[in-house]
Amino acid sequence: MPPSQTVKIGAESRRQENPFIKNALIVISLLFTLLMLVMPLLVVVTQAFGAGWANFARAVTDTFTVKALQLTLLTTVIAVAANTLFGLTAAWCLTRYRYRGQSLLITMIDLPFAVSPIIAGLIFILTYGRLGWTHSFLEAHNLKIVFAAPGIVMATIFVTIPFVAREIIPVLTARGTDEEQAAVLMGAGFFRTFFYVTLPHIRWALVYSVILCTARAMGEFGAVSVVSGHLRGKTNTLPLHIEILYNEHHYREAFAVSAILVITSIVILTARSVVERIAKKEVNQSVR
Amino acid sequence: MFVELKEISKRFGNFEATKKVSFSLEKGTLAALLGPSGSGKTTILRMIAGLETPDSGDIFLDGQSITRLEPSRRGIGFVFQNYALFRYMTVFENIAFGLKTQKTPRAKIKEKINELLSLIGLEDLAGRYPAQLSGGQKQRVAFARALAPNPRILLLDEPFAAIDAKVRRELRTWLRRMISLLKITSIFVTHDQSEAIEVADRIIVTNSGRVEQTGAPVELYRTPATPFVAQFIGESTVIRDYGRLVGFENAPRESECAVRPEFIRLYAQGEPIQLENTVQDGQIESLAFRGDVLQVTVSVRGFSLATGYSLERPPLAVGQTVKVMIYRVYAFKEGKAELVGNRLLANGGGGYNFQI
Numbered sequence: 001m002p003p004s005q006t007v008k009i010g011a012e013s014r015r016q017e018n019p020f021i022k023n024a025l026i027v028i029s030l031l032f033t034l035l036m037l038v039m040p041l042l043v044v045v046t047q048a049f050g051a052g053w054a055n056f057a058r059a060v061t062d063t064f065t066v067k068a069l070q071l072t073l074l075t076t077v078i079a080v081a082a083n084t085l086f087g088l089t090a091a092w093c094l095t096r097y098r099y100r101g102q103s104l105l106i107t108m109i110d111l112p113f114a115v116s117p118i119i120a121g122l123i124f125i126l127t128y129g130r131l132g133w134t135h136s137f138l139e140a141h142n143l144k145i146v147f148a149a150p151g152i153v154m155a156t157i158f159v160t161i162p163f164v165a166r167e168i169i170p171v172l173t174a175r176g177t178d179e180e181q182a183a184v185l186m187g188a189g190f191f192r193t194f195f196y197v198t199l200p201h202i203r204w205a206l207v208y209s210v211i212l213c214t215a216r217a218m219g220e221f222g223a224v225s226v227v228s229g230h231l232r233g234k235t236n237t238l239p240l241h242i243e244i245l246y247n248e249h250h251y252r253e254a255f256a257v258s259a260i261l262v263i264t265s266i267v268i269l270t271a272r273s274v275v276e277r278i279a280k281k282e283v284n285q286s287v288r
Numbered sequence: 289m290f291v292e293l294k295e296i297s298k299r300f301g302n303f304e305a306t307k308k309v310s311f312s313l314e315k316g317t318l319a320a321l322l323g324p325s326g327s328g329k330t331t332i333l334r335m336i337a338g339l340e341t342p343d344s345g346d347i348f349l350d351g352q353s354i355t356r357l358e359p360s361r362r363g364i365g366f367v368f369q370n371y372a373l374f375r376y377m378t379v380f381e382n383i384a385f386g387l388k389t390q391k392t393p394r395a396k397i398k399e400k401i402n403e404l405l406s407l408i409g410l411e412d413l414a415g416r417y418p419a420q421l422s423g424g425q426k427q428r429v430a431f432a433r434a435l436a437p438n439p440r441i442l443l444l445d446e447p448f449a450a451i452d453a454k455v456r457r458e459l460r461t462w463l464r465r466m467i468s469l470l471k472i473t474s475i476f477v478t479h480d481q482s483e484a485i486e487v488a489d490r491i492i493v494t495n496s497g498r499v500e501q502t503g504a505p506v507e508l509y510r511t512p513a514t515p516f517v518a519q520f521i522g523e524s525t526v527i528r529d530y531g532r533l534v535g536f537e538n539a540p541r542e543s544e545c546a547v548r549p550e551f552i553r554l555y556a557q558g559e560p561i562q563l564e565n566t567v568q569d570g571q572i573e574s575l576a577f578r579g580d581v582l583q584v585t586v587s588v589r590g591f592s593l594a595t596g597y598s599l600e601r602p603p604l605a606v607g608q609t610v611k612v613m614i615y616r617v618y619a620f621k622e623g624k625a626e627l628v629g630n631r632l633l634a635n636g637g638g639g640y641n642f643q644i
Contacts, residue, residue, distance in 0.1 A: 178368050178370060178372035179372045179373075179374055179375070181339055181359075181366075181368075181372070182366065182368060182372040182374075182433075183374075183385065184359050184360050185337060185338075185339075185359055185360065185362075185364055185365075185366045186360075186385055186386035186389055186433075186436075186437055187360045187361070187386060187389040187390060187437060188360065188385070188389045189360065189389075192389060196374075196377075196385070197374055200376035201375075201376065
């Protein structure tokens with residue numbers, strides 16, 4: 001496009017803008033964000049530190065809080081690892097092979113986004129709980145899933161299944177299979193092809209999806225609440241622990257523990273935007 | 289025979305991509321798989337590489353059946369239509385990939401790559417990424433990458449399709465020279481007959497999943513075996529009921545034939561005609577300047593025929609009446625094509641003997 005034309009189009013669209021509507025829309029979106037997002041978060045943080053550092057530190061280093069944090073971290077690590085592996089496998093299967101049941105798999109991956117978390121919790125109770133058909137087997141082998149850590153991990157995995165697969169599938173689809181076929185024809189095996197040819201292409205999408213998956217796994221409340229059984233120091237994750245503190249009117253402690261989650265989220269979001277920026281730069285470079 | 293395909297068939301759902309395709313090539317041949325799109329040529333290439341599996345039939349490479357062999361173990365160099373260079377690797381790393389999978393020692397890899405880089409004339413670009421290369425450079429890198437692991441055969445899928453017309457001609461000559469230099473058996477896919485004729489030693493003409501004819505470019509041009517080849521190679525006009533033309537009155541009714549531009553001679557008004565009884569009247573329908581010749585469409589007894597006309601001869605004008613002589617045609621008979629000469633000419637119009 002010649003530069004003169006670019007200028008003309010720019011000037012024209014600027015003339016069409018109604019300054020009143022523009023300002024009104026900006027004010028609305030800013031007010032909405034402030035009221036719904038920023039203010040509540042600020043309240044959490046100020047409440048958390050309201051009674052001073054010492055109180056905050058005491059609440060955060062409380063035995064039950066530390067145990068809840070440990071369980072949350074363990075759950076998150078396992079869930080994210082499992083979903084990364086599954087997500088990569090599923091994305092690979094869906095974009096690299098043709099077989100029956102492909103569309104079923106893609107629909108199933110989306111299911112956790114559509115189903116209410118309480119259902120996600122209940123299905124595990126029904127499958128592995130006292131009423132479930134696996135109960136006698138689990139009982140006989142002294143395995144506990146429901147109202148124990150394994151159940152919490154499984155519920156978290158269920159809720160976060162779509163994150164990695166959903167992010168990787170479009171990237172793999174867009175890039176095609178030529179480069180992989182070229183690698184195979186040069187004698188490369190599956191793993192060599194994957195690590196040298198496929199992975200460099202999807203790495204930023206993968207990092208991005210792992211970050212989002214981590215954020216979601218750490219904060220999951222609904223499904224975990226159903227399968228947890230709320231045993232303090234045993235099956236309480238951080239979100240559940242906050243709820244208990246709150247219900248027992250320990251508001252300061254509740255806010256202090258909440259602050260941990262809020263700060264983690266902010267760190268995660270920052271990491272996300274950094275990753276986005278790097279990935280964008282790289283895309284621009286490879287297009288050039 | 290170095291490469292041999294025996295009755296290869298492949299279906300994609302209801303679509304028969306290839307139907308009992310057979311052909312064979314000698315070692316060191318540069319062959320073209322030529323056909324219109326959808327004729328199965330790329331599928332054939334991909335089956336030789338192992339990227340598709342034939343439903344039936346057998347493929348032999350150097351006497352060994354490779355039909356069930358994994359693609360990675362066939363020893364094939366493949367140049368993809370869009371080159372498929374590894375975009376996160378430099379030119380050097382791209383070419384090194386195949387050598388590394390073969391566990392070639394580091395020093396040897398370096399030596400081999402420098403050799404290949406100087407062969408393709410891109411020594412200075414070893415550190416570039418594919419996105420920083422032009423189309424022609426990418427193609428050269430793809431070529432070097434395919435050759436690096438010393439493949440038994442080189443396959444190229446539409447190697448010139450993604451390159452602009454100007455560079456294409458240059459690359460054709462380059463590729464031809466490289467392949468003759470390296471003496472590697474190669475097959476390339478193309479839909480462009482001039483590309484196939486100029487570059488290949490042998491052409492395999494495919495049409496709707498079948499091989500129509502295999503032969504040297506000259507053979508295909510001079511003695512097309514089927515109506516399809518007669519039409520596809522050279523700029524022929526196909527006409528029906530050609531018995532109306534002077535000198536071809538013996539043709540069966542309603543039969544078809546193909547007429548090449550060089551089978552037609554035009555006589556402008558006032559030009560001497562040797563054999564008055566062999567010509568008929570025609571009207572000039574259109575004229576197009578082609579640089580070296582005039583591209584002429586002439587209407588003869590209801591047929592619209594294309595031919596060339598030298599600019600050195602008396603000028604023509606649209607609508608002008610000219611005398612037209614037809615030397616010979618490719619008559620179609622039961623799926624075969626055969627050369628039929630003008631019966632009124634002394635040698636029966638059969639003087640179509642050129643030698644290369």
